[in-house]
Amino acid sequence: MDGAPLPFRRLGLRLVEGIDGTLMVLMLALSMLGLLALFSASYEIPARVASQVMNLAVAVAAMWLVAQVPPQTMMRFALPAYVVGLAFLLAVALFGDVVNGARRWLHVGVTRFQPSEMMKLALPLMLAWYFHKHETTLKLRNFAVAALLLIVPLGLIARQPDLGTAALVGAAGFYVIFFAGISWKVLGTLFGLGLAALPIGWGFLHGYQRKRVLTLLDPTTDPLGAGYHIIQSTIAVGSGGLWGKGWLNGTQAHLEFIPERHTDFIFAVFSEEFGLIGNVVLLVLYFLLVGRGLYIAANAATVFARLLAGGISLMFFTYAFVNMGMVSGILPVVGVPLPFLSYGGTALLTLFIGAGILMSIHRYRKLVQT
């Protein structure tokens, strides 16, 4: 490096400026494992791996951009992003496209996108900003307002219906409220009320959603549909054993027993080929990633930064936990991708932008707020 001409060294320094090495290494390691699994899962469509590499490149670029933005600037985007996201969700409810039985997509010009995806970041951003603004005078009333800010988009997403995303967005919002210091008493009460309301919530579920929950309890009741997914993915995971069958040697995935094996069920492919050892490596990587995020949160400069970093870190955790839990048969089948491993550009973009925010927060941790 010393031999390189000065301008290039400068450029190099400029490029890595603001990039958190720990996060970056962890995310790239996960992404590489993802590409391995994806290659195995879609050996008949090699172009998919190339396309995922492109997605990665775009996501990393977006992360870099976001990492350059100081948290103070981000705060200014909180309210607009939330309002726009809410408007999009309303637009979807009114005239969105129906794909897979749910109204989730919105046409914008030539492309279409899922506004609910945007809410995954916009909501924690908004809540963190809100708590930051009322930092010195935080009362129960503020938590009620925050809950309202959470429930409105959540309801809109849930009635699309997209329970998976609703759960993720709801969790992200909840984490911020939790970190903001809602009292344990209130939390306990809400939890109790929630339990009591479960039977009512059951009534609001769509037929196929109820079926998925019932199927989890006994997969054999629906061997042609959702139960089939669970039965087959459990077989794939279980047959992987301690060491796995080896890369590209999985049989369950290759025999097409696994549905959606390149997206939501890619963990089944990974798990079959890399075994318990591979799974533990994966868990450790995720744990380190979440831990790094929480460390950043604990050292952040402002309330806004703290809450946002905490929320994003736990969002990473939720993604990973829900997906692996679903594939290994302890959580119902909901459409949640495995972070950094599942094929798909949108989820990757959300994750890397989230990481970019974490990096920015860490970079500006010492700036004293005036």
Place this chain on the structure above:
Amino acid sequence: MRGREIRNSEQELHQFQLRVGIAGAVVLAAFALLAARFLWLQVLQHDVYQAKAEDNRISIVPVTPNRGLIVDRNGVVIARNYSGYTLEIFPRRVKNIERTIDAVSEFVDVTPRDRVRFRKLLQETRNAESLPIKNRLSDEEVAKFAANRYRFEGVEIKARLFRQYPLGDVGSHVLGYLGRINTQDQQKLEDDGVGPNYRGTDYIGKAGIEATYESELHGATGFEQVEIDAAGRGIRTLSRTPSQPGNNVTLTLDMRLQQVAEIGFGDRRGALVALDPNTGGVLALVSKPGFDPNMFVDGIDPQYWAELQGSLDKPLNNRAISGLYPPGSTIKPYLALAALETGKRRTSSSIFDPGYFDFGGRRFRDDKKGGHGVVDMYKSIVESCDTYYYHLANDLGIDAIARFLGPFGFGSRSGIDLAGEFAGVLPSPEWKIKRFKQPAQQKWFPGETISIGIGQGYHSYTPLQLAQATAMLATGGTMYKPRLLDHIDNPRSGDRRQVPSEVLHTIALRRDNVDFIKRSMAGVSKEGTAARAFAGVTYTVGGKTGTAQVIAIKQNEKYEEAKVAERHRDHSLFVAFAPVESPRIALAIIVENGGFGARAAAPLARTVLDYFMLGKLPAGMDQPTPEDEGAADEESESD
């Protein structure tokens, strides 16, 4: 103060860090839970899953349910199933498909058509496990192939149920047809969340009742757990959950009436809709020419498909709900009623008809040279006097006309249980503004109102709308939602779901006004334009003839000059209800290019009403119909 604030925020930070610690612990616990689950699956239960995976030999085979029957109001079976054998190729298990087909054709007669169809199926359905190369094998073919089965990996004989329409092309547009599930259908099934229920099902309702009530007719797929050998062949069944047959659908249709009407049309093009005015039930719904839905059952022959698609007569269009026609003079009774209700005319007031009406420097001519002389309202309907309605339309004005006709269903979809219904056009100044872009074209000219008075101009309605309006007149102002479904039976439980009649809306009309219009329409068949068609009739019938000008020439008709000339002729229309005192049937008929309403449509209405009112069959229909015999033949063939 300041000190306290700092301490406060320090305390806050401390509290936050405590919560971060808690969160970290929760994350750790959750991951530990996952790790425990992995340990359980991958180490402790590994042998179990290893065994399951090694011979993922327990194949789950769907058991396809029997599709429900479709019967008419008298129990006449319109759609049923019969079992037959097909020879199926599993594309994924076969290395060279062409060579396999060549080899198979040693034992089974594979025609070039079968090959074309197979290739088409292969393109259309990507994910199918197996596709039929030959349908309806003969016993000999089955025996021959079975003896040589060991030579063909990935080719198997399957027993399957075929859909059959015993009455052939009668009511084809109502029934619709089944077709193979293609990629689009598959996507839609997934979207609706019923994908799993269609594993093992190859066919789906594509049009008509078969499509509308697909979810009722299909039934619930069962499944068998089958142990398979290395080659994927079943060895024994481990467990079985039977399928549940689809529900049987009973229509309001009277197939005999339908048949009478279709025979009445002969080779002419057109449509007929007959409704029960008191329920909205459809008694007959004809669109001619039709097609034979049996041809679609095995995956349609590309040649027949091309014929249907390419025909100038558009046999696949359901003219009864998607054909749009000007109503011609059949609109006159409604305008007369509008004039009575709004007080613009009294029944007794008369005009003198010189044979024309001058308006805005233009001369609107009456059909009858020299005019009808002195004309009152009764005579205006009975003799279908144009001049009377030129005056009337001008006096009413377009806004009042549109306001009055709208509630009769003109220009709006009725909501019948068939896909592809058109709304048509109820002309009004508002409609014109919406329809045209340029301000110059958007303006409503008073002269346009005049043609509206005799059912020409921008009017365009479906035959169903004409029938529905007639039914509404017959009931004196109640509109029922037209429907084909009468009830649905669950063949297992015996449960029956009767579809209730649904009143869409009612119009408050004065009884004496309605009675007068009905009396006038009765006059049409007694002493008016339809008197010859209804000569010697023993029941009472109210009717109105109509003639609609054919304006546009369609594309690609230039080569057949003789035919184009025929297609230029006026459409012949007739609407009717009977008996006049308490109507049990209301109908609308259009015979394309049939000339005057009195000439083609009215005699057809007579035939249909004679059967409905008196049970009188037209000549050539007292024996079992040729279609019935054909169906019997087919059945014996498949045995």
